[in-house]
Amino acid sequence: MSARRLRMIALEALRILLLGAGAVVMLAPFVWMVATSLKSPSEIFAAGFSLWPEDFNAYANYARAFTEVPMLRFLLNGVIVCTGILFFQIVTAVPCAYALAKLGFRGGTIVFGMVLVGLMIPSHVPAIPLYLAFANLGLLNTYWALIIPSAVSVFAIFLFRQFFRSVPDDLINAARVDGLSEFSIVWRIVVPTAWPAITAFSIFSVVANWNDLFWPLIVLTDTALATPPLGILFFRDQEAGSDYGALMAGTTIITAPLVIVFLLAQRRFIEGITLSGVKG
């Protein structure tokens, strides 16, 4: 009995050792990023490595990241673009999903077929015609150019339709008897029952759009409108050069918002991101 117990303790120790070693590798970039953002240039360029700075230089590094480029503006741009996209995605997907799930209407099959086809098309594919359209409309270098291409999410329509199908018909018919219009039924009866799906999708959408580089790289040349990923590229290429302390301060600032949300709401966050198992 005690030999077996000993074996179990040994196995558990081995498990923690392996997982711990892996975790060190996974977390190393984060730890090194924050550590470097606190160090002075001389310490960064010196041989050898220490985690905690001997010469605390955080203030200068972060001040540089905030003043050399409009870092707060990048974050604000990220918030504006992600909120705008999410707003349009929800406002268009929810009614459409309800119509597909609960109302038999002519063309519903075609619309749902479009959704299924759309699920297979990566967002990079329509880029050339969309760029052309925005260029002709004179909308390059605007928030609209960042928001409109993502204004509809076939994934949201697909997901919400699945969810709405399980809303009891009695609930909807009762609301009809009470004289509610279909429009009010969608927003006042159906949506409140679908919060888990809407929350999960919102996290998925915000993470995807906060991190996207492909499309902002195409339609933006104006630094002032840069989203966080594009902003960090501007900072690296133009300002920071080999001032790694300031550069790491910048990457810390850009990475922090999503990481903090993740740490605070892990379960929901993981749910939201792995939703994309369907979409990629």
Next chain:
Amino acid sequence: MADPAPAISAAPAKQVSKQAAPRNEPSGGKARLRDRLAGIALATPATALMLALLIGPTLAVGFLSLTDWGFGARSFAFIGLDNYAEMAGDPVFRRSLINTLVYVGVVMPVSVALALAVALLIQGGRFGRTFFRTAYFLPVASTLVAMATVWQFMLHPNLGLVNEMLRLVGLAGPNWLTDRGLVLFTLAWIGIWETIGYNMILFLAGLMAIPGHLYEAAEVDGAHRPLDKFLTVTWPMLGPTTLFVIVITAIRSFRVFESVAVLTQGGPGNASQVLLFTMYRESFVYFRAGYGAALTIVFLAFILILTLIQIRVIDRRVHYA
């Protein structure tokens, strides 16, 4: 008793959504007409946007790929399949296609295997489950462009942490991002680092769906050691999940773009050129819209093939697991 055939079908979690409420059919022609009109009204905005932003432009890309058009050009000519013919003889395209396939070929098996190992280890004990799950998922939750910049610094030939560590054990670290033979594998490593957490979560979900009584039955049948339990219960039951994770990872890593755009721009000398980055460069740096459109179609074709495989895999998962 310990029949490991996956057809046991024990976790109906996925099937719940299949048993959705029956379609709403209110009686009376008037109500039905009202429903139909409301349906059309509610579906129109999304449908119009889908046509304008997704379906229409995708068809337009197909058309453009048959022309010699460039951004800003006043006219264009219909050149049939010339763009595709050019592609066949274009060494940059060939390089980028091969590189993309090599990248997928490295990232997919390694990240799937490591993620499975991590998931099994996390599930296999009590201590530190939440901590380890968080640690391994953190790269997924962070901004890749920012973290790629951090990797660039960590992989710096002189100042970087990685080579500094190698020096400690007496090795001269290479120049990870400018060595032609190495750069693609360095990018693949970053892709693996970024993907493990995602795959781990999918595996953890798959592991949790395996009913405990199967392990008890295996124990009765003499499978006491962890390895025996893994081989008789876990691995067969996890088969569909594994297949699903493999395909998902292939689709995700086929879209590699960010790390290339941030770290190498396809260099040195096209050694890290990948399909999506070539498409970006031809279309939006050289403004060759027609050729870029043809590259987009090739990219789409690969994604479609992978997606069709994925759909078959999902079907099987619904049936079995």
